[in-house]
Amino acid sequence: MSAQLIEGKKISDSIREEIKLEAERLKAEGTVPGLVVILVGEDPASQVYVRNKAKACEQLGYYSEVVRLPAETSQQELLELIGRYNRDDKVNGILVQLPLPKHIEEKAVIDAIAVEKDVDGFHPESVGNLMIGDDTLLPCTPAGVIELLKRTGNDPAGKHAVVIGRSNIVGKPVAMLLLREHATVTICHSRTPNLPEVARQADILVAAVGVPKLVKKEWVKPGAVVIDVGVNRLPDGKLCGDVDFDDVLDTAGWITPVPGGVGPMTITMLMANTLKAARRSRG
Numbered sequence: 125m126s127a128q129l130i131e132g133k134k135i136s137d138s139i140r141e142e143i144k145l146e147a148e149r150l151k152a153e154g155t156v157p158g159l160v161v162i163l164v165g166e167d168p169a170s171q172v173y174v175r176n177k178a179k180a181c182e183q184l185g186y187y188s189e190v191v192r193l194p195a196e197t198s199q200q201e202l203l204e205l206i207g208r209y210n211r212d213d214k215v216n217g218i219l220v221q222l223p224l225p226k227h228i229e230e231k232a233v234i235d236a237i238a239v240e241k242d243v244d245g246f247h248p249e250s251v252g253n254l255m256i257g258d259d260t261l262l263p264c265t266p267a268g269v270i271e272l273l274k275r276t277g278n279d280p281a282g283k284h285a286v287v288i289g290r291s292n293i294v295g296k297p298v299a300m301l302l303l304r305e306h307a308t309v310t311i312c313h314s315r316t317p318n319l320p321e322v323a324r325q326a327d328i329l330v331a332a333v334g335v336p337k338l339v340k341k342e343w344v345k346p347g348a349v350v351i352d353v354g355v356n357r358l359p360d361g362k363l364c365g366d367v368d369f370d371d372v373l374d375t376a377g378w379i380t381p382v383p384g385g386v387g388p389m390t391i392t393m394l395m396a397n398t399l400k401a402a403r404r405s406r407g
């Protein structure tokens with residue numbers, strides 16, 4: 125039997141409707157959520173994501189700024205700009221689009237963002253808050269994964285979740301969020317022995333490694349929920365995930381497509397974080 129599709133685009137659209145209502149309520153009380161997105165350089169994919177973030181702000185009636193800086197911008201210039209937005213009351217969220225040019229140290233940039241404006245959830249204090257279970261701004265893609273699970277009735281509680289990938293942006297935080305949702309969590313990576321065998325134990329399998337079509341049907345327990353976080357561009361220009369979708373389709377119980385699965389949730393959760401930061405800014 126074919127797996128049920130987890131339609132990220134549809135779920136994302138309905139969350140945006142909820143956010144819009146909340147944002148209107150907040151605006152009626154005199155607070156306009158504000159987001160600045162900073163892009164350094166001309167990476168084509170990043171340009172699309174930044175444009176889509178600005179569009180989402182417009183759709184929701186947020187105050188929005190996009191700062192496009194040349195690839196040669198120095199780290200010091202970027203840090204000074206962040207410092208200015210840290211002090212700007214119109215702006216509740218500051219997002220620096222990744223990846224950054226090689227001469228800029230990602231950690232220095234993330235550390236410079238005021239934690240209360242860290243709508244990416246990448247600041248060490250945000251990460252620490254997530255780890256100890258304090259209320260915080262959550263990283264967008266991992267938060268989107270949890271929303272997809274919950275809104276399709278796939279509550280992680282009591283399930284075995286296997287996460288393939290250990291990046292700071294997706295693998296580690298999604299594992300922490302699944303743990304917070306009472307899943308038993310295994311984190312795998314390139315040095316995990318018998319990776320297919322470990323993956324096959326998962327009730328919920330999250331693939332976030334950036335290897336096109338790595339996960340095959342032999343890696344999937346029949347009926348498992350398969351969440352594909354990979355966005356890989358193939359030589360023919362087509363997008364594909366870390367899961368071999370066609371191969372896995374008849375084995376999985378639920379599956380996210382690429383495109384149209386996890387991807388659309390990233391920007392929606394960014395909008396939710398900006399709203400949350402705006403609400404919190406009122407004290």
Ligand SMILES: Nc1nc2c(c(=O)[nH]1)N[C@@H](CN(C=O)c1ccc(C(=O)N[C@@H](CCC(=O)O)C(=O)O)cc1)CN2
Pocket residue numbers: 173219220221222223244264265355363382383384385386387388389390391
């Ligand atoms: N500062 C950040 N940088 C990056 C993040 C991030 O969360 N914060 N994540 C990614 C890029 N990203 C948002 O910034 C992002 C990636 C993918 C999508 C998306 O909607 N993907 C679509 C396909 C889009 C396409 O056709 O290329 C999908 O999967 O359906 C949105 C946002 C790295 N940088």
Ligand SMILES: [Mg+2]
Pocket residue numbers: 155156157158213214215216402
């Ligand atoms: Mg404001």
